[in-house]
Amino acid sequence: MFGLRPIQETREHTPSFYAATANSQTAFPTLTDDTSADVVVVGGGFSGVNTALELAERGVDVALVEANRIGWGASGRNGGQVIGGIGHTPERFRRSIGDEGIKAIYAMGIEARDVIRERVERYAIQCDLKWGYCDVALKPRHMKAFAEWQAFEKAIGNPHPYTLLDRDELKAYVNSERYLGGLHNTANGHLHPLNLCMGEAQALATLGANVFEQSRVVAIERGETVVVRTEQGSIRAKTLVLAGNAYMGGLVPQLGKQVMPSASSVVATEPLPADLAAEILPADVAVCDPRTALDYFRLSADRRLLFGGLSNYTGMEPSNLEGVMRDKMCRVFPQLQSVNIDFAWSGWIGIGINRMPQLGQVRDNVYYIQAFSGHGVAPTHMMAKVTAEKIMGRSKRHDAMAKIPHWSFPGGALLGRPLLAIGMAYYKALDLL
Ligand SMILES: Cc1cc2nc3c(=O)[nH]c(=O)nc-3n(C[C@H](O)[C@H](O)[C@H](O)COP(=O)(O)OP(=O)(O)OC[C@H]3O[C@@H](n4cnc5c(N)ncnc54)[C@H](O)[C@@H]3O)c2cc1C
Numbered sequence: 001m002f003g004l005r006p007i008q009e010t011r012e013h014t015p016s017f018y019a020a021t022a023n024s025q026t027a028f029p030t031l032t033d034d035t036s037a038d039v040v041v042v043g044g045g046f047s048g049v050n051t052a053l054e055l056a057e058r059g060v061d062v063a064l065v066e067a068n069r070i071g072w073g074a075s076g077r078n079g080g081q082v083i084g085g086i087g088h089t090p091e092r093f094r095r096s097i098g099d100e101g102i103k104a105i106y107a108m109g110i111e112a113r114d115v116i117r118e119r120v121e122r123y124a125i126q127c128d129l130k131w132g133y134c135d136v137a138l139k140p141r142h143m144k145a146f147a148e149w150q151a152f153e154k155a156i157g158n159p160h161p162y163t164l165l166d167r168d169e170l171k172a173y174v175n176s177e178r179y180l181g182g183l184h185n186t187a188n189g190h191l192h193p194l195n196l197c198m199g200e201a202q203a204l205a206t207l208g209a210n211v212f213e214q215s216r217v218v219a220i221e222r223g224e225t226v227v228v229r230t231e232q233g234s235i236r237a238k239t240l241v242l243a244g245n246a247y248m249g250g251l252v253p254q255l256g257k258q259v260m261p262s263a264s265s266v267v268a269t270e271p272l273p274a275d276l277a278a279e280i281l282p283a284d285v286a287v288c289d290p291r292t293a294l295d296y297f298r299l300s301a302d303r304r305l306l307f308g309g310l311s312n313y314t315g316m317e318p319s320n321l322e323g324v325m326r327d328k329m330c331r332v333f334p335q336l337q338s339v340n341i342d343f344a345w346s347g348w349i350g351i352g353i354n355r356m357p358q359l360g361q362v363r364d365n366v367y368y369i370q371a372f373s374g375h376g377v378a379p380t381h382m383m384a385k386v387t388a389e390k391i392m393g394r395s396k397r398h399d400a401m402a403k404i405p406h407w408s409f410p411g412g413a414l415l416g417r418p419l420l421a422i423g424m425a426y427y428k429a430l431d432l433l
Contacts, residue, residue, distance in 0.1 A: 004316040007263060007346045011068045011214055016077055016345040017268035017304065018194035023126055026070045026198050028205070031215040031233035037063035039391060040228050040237040042217045042251075044068075045075035046193075046380035047369040048243035049200045050115075054388030056207040063235050064201075064209060065228065067216035071197035073247045077347040078377060079266055079296045079308040081286045082116060082189045083133070084158075085109040086379050086401075087356035093404045101400035106156045108397060112382035113187060116196070119381070125199030128301040132285035133188035136170065136179040142290050146183040153185075160187035173283045176332045190286035190298045193377060217244075217251060226365060239391055242368040243384075246350035252368070257408035258358055259371045261315045261348040266308040267325040268300065268343040269336065277303040280333050295328055305329065305336065310346075311374065317346040349374040353407045359383050360402035367391065371406075 013019035041052045044066025052064045066072065090097065090105040097105075120129050137143045143164075150162040162185045165173065170182040205211050212230075221227040226240040242252060246261035272280075277299055281287070286298035297307040307329040310318070318324045322344045330337050352358055352371035357379055359369045367390070369383050389395035 003319040004312065004314060005319045007315075007317050007348075013069055013072055013194070014077060014345050014347065015343065016266070017300065017306065017343040018076055018192060020343065021192070021302070022198060023195050024198070026201060026213060028066075028070070028201075028211040028213040031065060031212040031230045031235065034234045034236070035063070035210070036236040037061050037210065038237060039063075039239040039241065040065065040226070040235045041241040041243060042228060043073075043243035043245065043248070044070040044197075044201065044211070044213065045073045045243065045245060046197055046200075046376065047245060047384055048241065049197055049204060050381050050384030051241050051243060051369065051387050052209055053200055053204045053207070054385050055391065056204055056209045058388065058392055060392075062209045063212070063237070064204065065212045065215045065217055065230060065235065067214070067244075067247070069213050070201040070211070071194045073245060074347050074349060074376065075197045075380070076194035077266070077345055078193050079286075079306065080190045080193045080298065080377070081133075081288065081296055082113055082129075082191060082378050083375060084113050084187055084378060085375070086112065086382060087373070087375075090356070090404075092354070093356070096403045096405060097400045101403065104397045104400045108382045108386070110156070110158050110187075112378035113189075115381040115385055116191075116378055119200060119203075120196070123199055123203040125196055125203075127192045127195040127199060129189060129191040130284060131186045131189035132184075132283055133186070133190075134165070134170065134173045134182045134184050134285045134287050136174055136182045136287055136289050138179065138289055138291070140180065143181050145290065146181070150183060158187060160185050173281070173285050174287050175280055175282060178332050179289075184285070188286065192301070220251065222363065222366060224365070239365045240367070241387060241391075242362070242366065243370070245370045245372075246348040248370070252362060254362065254408075255368055255370060258406050259350040259352055260313065260409055262351045262374075263310065263312040263315050263317050263346045264308060264349050264374060265310045265317055265321055265325060265344065265346040266306055267322060267329065267341045268304045268306050270304065270340040270342050272299075272303045272305060272339065274303065276335070280305070280335070295332065297329070297332070304342070305333070307332075311349070313351075315348060321346065353409065354404070356404050356406075357383050357401065358406050359387060359398065
């Protein structure tokens with residue numbers, strides 16, 4: 001067992017491997033006067049930046065306001081794993097979205113990664129993007145599930161092959177005694193998420209959008225025209241997009257009740273000698289296991305092992321974060337016991353009850369995107385694209401997502417956290433079987 005402490009936050013980036021290796025620092029101005037735009041977007045993570053970018057690419061006059069720095073939230077501190085799929089088992093919502101909706105969600109799950117690929121190419125964003133991924137099995141039933149998954153990807157028309165690997169074959173990708181086998185694909189991959197997010201924001205500014213940092217929205221006036229008020233200024237717009245996710249708090253209470261901030265953590269080792277890096281991850285793939293509280297890891301471009309895990313529904317991190325993560329890492333790669341850990345950090349994931357991204361409209365001219373439940377690097381890009389399509393007047397695929405029912409956590413943050421913790425403890429117990 002370990003004690004917990006609140007995650008230390010300032011208005012600058014949380015110290016992390018990503019903040020230390022950012023290509024450059026963004027320095028967009030603080031909003032200090034009253035201005036206007038056609039569309040104003042709140043939140044400078046992947047969801048907000050990409051909605052704004054999609055709109056700016058279509059010639060819309062758009063402004064973006066971020067409370068802290070671009071990529072300050074989950075988008076600039078995650079594991080950097082680019083994973084396909086949108087949420088979990090959309091078949092649960094057949095009654096609401098029909099077969100067409102389910103089909104559209106699976107197609108978006110494939111397309112999501114291509115949105116990133118295109119962004120990186122079009123704007124020449126230096127973010128160490130690499131393709132290659134292994135899901136790894138800890139139990140025989142995981143291998144059975146992988147075989148079903150492999151068949152499923154083929155059935156939905158994923159053009160990328162998924163290859164089952166037995167224990168020995170897996171070692172060419174993930175050289176650990178911990179796993180029984182795996183499922184490899186080159187559809188998924190990994191990247192430096194903060195550099196991606198900052199690169200996307202730079203592209204947005206280049207297209208003429210106004211981007212504001214250190215400008216927290218503290219009030220919203222709704223009507224035919226919306227006004228977002230920050231501490232020092234305001235933006236009047238025809239349309240508002242809310243993309244503050246787990247960090248938006250009670251700004252819009254009905255959205256806040258649907259998303260529970262949960263902490264996840266990552267450590268980065270010192271750069272590993274080339275032979276040690278090649279020994280543990282010979283094909284430089286990103287890796288994750290299928291548990292509820294999963295381990296996820298990969299090498300950075302400078303050969304550090306970035307190892308992530310934990311999910312804490314109090315929103316806090318272990319007081320001995322480095323020690324807890326080192327234990328997890330060394331269960332996979334015992335040879336890393338004496339390697340230094342240079343960075344350890346945590347951030348908030350936005351969890352929704354049904355584990356499907358939440359998007360839709362609070363009213364005609366107020367859109368929202370949130371709750372990626374720990375799987376958002378690629379899906380945020382896709383949900384941003386369909387939100388922009390909808391704002392431009394058409395998007396059946398946005399409408400399919402928006403028809404999915406979402407629920408508030410019963411009892412709000414006070415009771416919702418313990419209830420979620422109990423629910424997750426149940427799923428974690430199932431992981432042990
Ligand atoms: C430690 C960790 C590891 C993860 N690993 C992975 C992974 O490997 N792969 C994966 O697919 N997903 C991963 N995720 C999830 C993924 O990072 C998120 O789903 C995704 O980044 C969410 O993006 P977002 O833009 O919706 O939210 P965020 O990136 O959290 O952005 C929200 C932004 O809104 C701003 N904001 C909030 N309120 C206001 C306001 N009132 N005014 C102005 N601005 C405001 C915040 O400051 C913040 O910058 C991980 C998350 C964490 C925390």
